[in-house]
Amino acid sequence: MPELRLSAETGAAPTRVQRVYVNRNLRLDHIDAVGFDMDYTLAIYNQPEMDRLSIESTIHKLIERGYPEGLRTMPYRTDFAIRGLLIDKKLGNVLKMDRYRYVKKAYHGTRELSREERRALYHTQRIRVGTPRYHWVDTLYALSEVCVFAAAIDFLEKGGGDVDYATLFTDVRSSIDLAHQDGSILNTVMSDLPRFVRRDPLLGATLHKLRSAGKRLFVLTNSRAAYTETMMTYLVGDALPEYPSWRNYFDVIITAAGKPRFFTEDAALLEVGEDGATTAHVATQLERGRVYSGGNIVEFERLFETGGDRILYVGDHIYGDVLRAKKDSAWRTAMIVQEMAEELAAHELCVDDLERLSTLEHLRDTMYDALRSRQRRFKELTKQLEELEALQTSATSVGEEAAGQGLEAPTRGELEVARLREKRAIGRVRLRLRSVDTEVETIEDSVDRAFHAFWGSLFKSGPEVSIFGDQVEDYACLYTERVSNLLVYSPMHYFRSPRDRMPHEL
Numbered sequence: 001m002p003e004l005r006l007s008a009e010t011g012a013a014p015t016r017v018q019r020v021y022v023n024r025n026l027r028l029d030h031i032d033a034v035g036f037d038m039d040y041t042l043a044i045y046n047q048p049e050m051d052r053l054s055i056e057s058t059i060h061k062l063i064e065r066g067y068p069e070g071l072r073t074m075p076y077r078t079d080f081a082i083r084g085l086l087i088d089k090k091l092g093n094v095l096k097m098d099r100y101r102y103v104k105k106a107y108h109g110t111r112e113l114s115r116e117e118r119r120a121l122y123h124t125q126r127i128r129v130g131t132p133r134y135h136w137v138d139t140l141y142a143l144s145e146v147c148v149f150a151a152a153i154d155f156l157e158k159g160g161g162d163v164d165y166a167t168l169f170t171d172v173r174s175s176i177d178l179a180h181q182d183g184s185i186l187n188t189v190m191s192d193l194p195r196f197v198r199r200d201p202l203l204g205a206t207l208h209k210l211r212s213a214g215k216r217l218f219v220l221t222n223s224r225a226a227y228t229e230t231m232m233t234y235l236v237g238d239a240l241p242e243y244p245s246w247r248n249y250f251d252v253i254i255t256a257a258g259k260p261r262f263f264t265e266d267a268a269l270l271e272v273g274e275d276g277a278t279t280a281h282v283a284t285q286l287e288r289g290r291v292y293s294g295g296n297i298v299e300f301e302r303l304f305e306t307g308g309d310r311i312l313y314v315g316d317h318i319y320g321d322v323l324r325a326k327k328d329s330a331w332r333t334a335m336i337v338q339e340m341a342e343e344l345a346a347h348e349l350c351v352d353d354l355e356r357l358s359t360l361e362h363l364r365d366t367m368y369d370a371l372r373s374r375q376r377r378f379k380e381l382t383k384q385l386e387e388l389e390a391l392q393t394s395a396t397s398v399g400e401e402a403a404g405q406g407l408e409a410p411t412r413g414e415l416e417v418a419r420l421r422e423k424r425a426i427g428r429v430r431l432r433l434r435s436v437d438t439e440v441e442t443i444e445d446s447v448d449r450a451f452h453a454f455w456g457s458l459f460k461s462g463p464e465v466s467i468f469g470d471q472v473e474d475y476a477c478l479y480t481e482r483v484s485n486l487l488v489y490s491p492m493h494y495f496r497s498p499r500d501r502m503p504h505e506l
């Protein structure tokens, strides 16, 4: 049960977990309508339970496909994966990259690749992310398939066989899709919602507050009508007496929306019957309390009589909800990142370490500068010595008169002493650099472990922003841990980005 938010009632400043973070300024009083995705947005799942269920269903389907029975008892970690990973289907590796596509961590199965292995495989040529060799892991749904893929590689390789990683990955993907389609996963979830879903006691009040401020609300989910009905009833069906049904909170309810295609294609918007089945009736108007299926953004905005940047859409899926909404429409976006609580807690634990890391990085830059200038000096002295030697050789052969000309110039002995001094200094700087590098590595390791046993921080990759963090920054106007965090802000709030200054203005 989530903790109750006292600040909602007392008006105290929100805690870091309750805060809504801002990438692009957004004035809530300029927003007419707020739309919500359902899964992992309004409905926050209990991630370890969901992962366990998906992993077991997927393994079951793999065995039905002819994979060895032993998969059923193989060890696996439900927490192996995070969002923002890249799967290399050709080599059976899982990678985490920073925003410059530099691979900072990689695993083969669940064995971490050494720095040398990473360098040989991924640092000599640019990774072509968009090609079929690679697969993005961008939803919380998809974490379980990474767990199965990695565990199965460990298991099958231990058995001594050759593993065709690409085929294995395709089989894992189709198995999990099948488990979703045939109800193995959804029926189990629906039959035991308290086990799989974390009900937020403040969700109803949050929706109510937005409605009271004159916002129109809508649901736009890819889930089917029957599942949406069960889930939403569980979430807010009896949250507030003023709302006898979950449907009363919303002006429009669209299920089976087929995002991201909803934003780019022109599927028809159909009415859903009271039995939850989609009818053949094309909707000509949007009725409150009715459920629709499919549709597209153009038709939706026409019937809803608002659109563009008057709409704020809240979702959890960087590609299906946030990126497409941003690229193919002018909708403003808010992203739900349920990992925020753990991320912020780890960040707090590591404040001193992170401070030390930035001191060390600064020190390292200074030392590299010193090293380069000493190396330059060493080269100069070497050149001078060579020139002097050449001069002396020619002086000896031409005659003794040239010897007197070099009185003001350093002697060979002086040059040699200076050169030796530089050489020793270079050695000392190199030694100190190595010890700084070792300390950086040790601290980075312990910071990473505080964030996540396998991958470190979701938003960062070493000192850089991770590719996931980069996408959140690029496409989400706002991001926050859960929908009910909006409750602590006024519905007229001006969300202001700290990033409205350029580096030269700081």
Ligand SMILES: [Mg+2]
Binding pocket: 037, 038, 039, 040, 041, 315, 316, 317
């Ligand atoms: Mg979702």
